Amino acid sequence: MIVFDLACRAAGHRFEGWFSSSDDFDRQQASGLLACPLCGSADVAKAVMAPNVGRKGNQRPEPVRAAAPESLAPAPTPAGALTNTGPALPPEAIAMFRAMAAAQAEALKSSRWVGDRFADQARAMHYGERDHEPIHGQATADEARDLIEEGIAVAPLLVPVIPPDQAN
Known part of the structure; x- marks a missing residue:
């Protein structure tokens, strides 16, 4: 799988897309299968992106978890509802x-x-x-x-x- 940063040309929205290959992206774009998830525009292109190169194992910083502001903290969930137990959401x-x-x-x-x-x-x-x-x-x-x-x-x-x- 390959992850591309994508941008809609109509409104400049940025989002990410996962494809099996660069050719798969080209095929989907040519077929009109790509659309901006925010505005629905089909005018989508690859955006400039920085490569995701991992650090050496001995150079990894300790992960920092940012706390959500009180006004955006998750609301209580009903009994039995699934909750996010992973990293904090933006x-x-x-x-x-x-x-x-x-x-x-x-x-x-x-x-x-x-x-x-x-x-x-x-x-x-x-x-x-x-x-x-x-x-x-x-x-x-x-x-x-x-x-x-x-x-x-x-x-x-x-x-x-x-x-x-x-x-x-």
């Missing part, structure tokens, strides 16, 4: 995840919980067996994969949702 990432979680929570307000019947309900709507409506629920990885293979648009939720009958 404040921008924490803010982004919070914004995405807030958007998800707002979308769930107008969506109906269907529990473990999610795959069946989504499939019934897709094939016209029932009226379309926003739903959310639980599906196994195999069920989600089958839905996607059938052309049914589904997306995982960023923040785990506690079923209504298990909420306090």
Whole structure:
């Protein structure tokens, strides 16, 4: 795998992309498969980047962990939710995840919980067996994969949702 720093020419956003080779990047770019994750622009190019050359083993500095400011510290997580036990996230990432979680929570307000019947309900709507409506629920990885293979648009939720009958 090779990692390239990429930039969208439309707005100057910088991001990173992983490719199996430089030729793979060229093929994806020529096919129009690359897009800026921030604005969606397909005008993406390699950005100038410094090579990632490791230090000698006897020259490695001690890792420094920066504490997040209090205003961006991670919010408490619901019981059973996964937490980040790795290196501290940058404040921008924490803010982004919070914004995405807030958007998800707002979308769930107008969506109906269907529990473990999610795959069946989504499939019934897709094939016209029932009226379309926003739903959310639980599906196994195999069920989600089958839905996607059938052309049914589904997306995982960023923040785990506690079923209504298990909420306090």
